[in-house]
Amino acid sequence: MRLLIIEDEEDMREALCYGLRKLGYAVDSSGDGAEAAQLCYINHYDLVVLDLNLPGMDGMEVLRHIQSQENPTKVLILSARSELTDKIAGLDGGASDYLTKPFHFQELEARIRMLLRRSFTQADAALMWGGLCLDTNARTASCNGIPLELTMREFAILEYLMMHMGRPVSAEELMEHVWDSEADPFSNQVKVYISVIRRKLLAVTKDEIIRNIRGAGYLIGGEEKKC
Template identity: 40%
Template structure:
């Protein structure tokens, strides 16, 4: 998971970075709001830790600009200020939680892990591939806003290929996924499902989504 730290106190920034890396995060760090805004807008993060008292662009304005640009990652704010109004202002700007300095490492770790869990629970399980939308929870597929009627097996084939976008999936791998172990597995039926899916998913411009890689299998690639 990818995390952004925006903190102007060098020693504290290093301490947080080491702690987050120990938790398994890949970490980028910035020392002022301007640099933090650049990182936040250019890259995708699973979490951001932002100090409110930053030079150039303060933390509240940084959060506000990130939210306005469509960034939805959880944000934990750090503040040395004791005024509750600063915390409220940070939360109203779009932050999800806060810690007041000084804080214990254990508390920071607990807040970060809680935000990550909460974010994962709220994440939409609907994926967009150009004109194609796949909602995995509802097992709903839409092409250019119109619902595509798929059988359960057709949906399972599409789901597996889409989750592995860009990767070549062999017929045997698809067969293993599609059929439960108490069913007779027949890889020839995969070709039937693929053929039916292609007909149902071809849009008005003739663009396809599932491509045959001769001798290897199939690849889901909307832009190919």
């Protein structure tokens, strides 16, 4: 999943980016409201974490900009503004959640997971197909009961494919949602990672979990199966 962190305090912004990247998220960041609004216009993010006290453009103005788009991204406001009126204004303005500073990173992480599940109409923390199971809370995977040793990037690719089970996902879409803005869109990284994931799956199952759909992308799913 690809996130945008909008936070003007550099130390806080870098800490959030570091912690979320360690969890396997692709993360872009900005410390300026006007720049952040432009990033939201150019890129499609799965979630925006938004501070309200920003230079260039106030956070509420950034929120209005996001909400004006055809398919607005979900927004989690993370702000020192703790008055009830601020929370009501943020939620009424279209934010999906509001967390006040100071905060525990574990709570932020849990709220991000919850909002991402809601984005993909996924109620359960476990994603399952055939013998493949992903626990999106613990960030662990298994196939036929055997743990899979996946890197964060490999887990993120599988997670995105399983959140879109039943439809092909192109390499370009995977690059957009699993890699950050530093990624080279002309590289063959997706193909390489898919090959590695398949090799790990084939070590524990004979089933073809990830299928290539010519001209469309990579597909997991069809008729639902249970672990």
